Structures are given as structure tokens and as C-alpha cells.
Amino acid sequence: NAGVDPWARKAGVTSGAPVILKGDTMGLRVYGNGSREPLKIVTVENPDFKTAVGNATRQSIAENSGASSYTRKMQFANAVYLKQRGIHTLRFVRGDGLEATITTKSHVEKKYVVVDWLLVAPTLGASILIDWSTAKWKTFDAIDLATLFANASTKGGGSR
Numbered sequence: 001n002a003g004v005d006p007w008a009r010k011a012g013v014t015s016g017a018p019v020i021l022k023g024d025t026m027g028l029r030v031y032g033n034g035s036r037e038p039l040k041i042v043t044v045e046n047p048d049f050k051t052a053v054g055n056a057t058r059q060s061i062a063e064n065s066g067a068s069s070y071t072r073k074m075q076f077a078n079a080v081y082l083k084q085r086g087i088h089t090l091r092f093v094r095g096d097g098l099e100a101t102i103t104t105k106s107h108v109e110k111k112y113v114v115v116d117w118l119l120v121a122p123t124l125g126a127s128i129l130i131d132w133s134t135a136k137w138k139t140f141d142a143i144d145l146a147t148l149f150a151n152a153s154t155k156g157g158g159s160r
Contacts, residue, residue, distance in 0.1 A: 008042045008081060017106060017138060018044050018079035019090075023145030025078045027095025032080070033088055039080040046077035077142075082106070084138035092148060100152035106138035 008018070021028075021041065029038040047055065055072050062070035082088050087105045 016081035019140040020142035031091040
């Protein structure tokens with residue numbers, strides 16, 4: 001999470017963690033922390049757990065058997081990127097002018113601790129030290145736009 005995927009880099013996003021936007025993003029503008037400029041909405045890989053495990057298994061089998069290729073499946077989603085540290089206020093503006101505001105904060109994604117320790121770091125201590133210092137474990141919950149705007153239309157603004 002400390003780096004960003006190739007699609008985000010092409011859109012000019014150089015750091016942070018993705019906030020997945022579930023639902024229709026056509027005409028949507030997202031403003032972060034009072035900014036006048038909207039955040040860039042980018043397409044990112046967003047595999048579910050089953051797909052991620054399947055891809056990792058196929059890659060491992062291919063590497064261990066000497067195969068030159070393997071099949072990789074993927075799901076995609078739209079997202080904006082935020083720095084992993086701190087609390088963020090996001091204002092969503094639909095094309096029809098309806099607005100909703102939420103406050104979000106990253107949280108520790110414990111599955112990364114286990115994966116890093118088992119697959120990457122030489123020791124658990126090294127994994128904890130590296131990931132804690134880079135905030136790599138931190139991720140954001142996805143935002144369901146339909147629910148967010150349903151709350152905005154009935155309450156004058158969504159919050160989380």
C-alpha cells in the first residue's frame with residue numbers, strides 16, 4: 001500500500017492508499033480535506049480474497065514448475081488515494097449537484113502483517129518495524145456511493 005499501482009501513477013498519484021468507490025462514479029467529483037481541486041478517480045486492481053489466493057497459487061505453481069506463464073484473473077474498481085496517516089474529510093459531489101460528506105481514517109489491515117511475515121520479511125520483527133514505519137498496513141474501508149447519497153438525500157449529508 002505504500003506505493004501505488006501503475007494506473008494510479010499514470011494519473012499522477014504517487015503515494016497513499018486507495019479508497020475504493022463502490023457504485024457509479026460518472027460525473028462524480030471528490031474533494032479531500034477542504035481542497036478546491038478534486039481528487040483524481042483512478043481504476044485500480046481490486047481482487048477479492050478468493051481471486052488473490054488463486055492468482056498467488058497459480059504464480060507459485062508456475063514458478064516452481066518452470067512454466068513461462070500462468071493465468072491471472074482480476075477485478076477492478078474506481079478509487080481515490082489518500083495518505084495513510086491522519087483523518088480525512090471527503091466531500092462527494094454528484095453531477096446533479098447532490099453532495100455528501102464523510103470523515104474517514106485508515107486502519108490497520110492485519111492480513112498484510114501475516115502475508116509480509118510469511119512471504120517477504122526475514123523475521124516477524126523486521127516485518128513489523130518496516131511496515132509500521134511506512135504505514136503499509138493501513139488501509140481505508142470502501143465507500144458505497146449509493147448508500148452515501150441515500151443518506152445525504154434524507155439527512156442532508158452522509159457521515160462515517
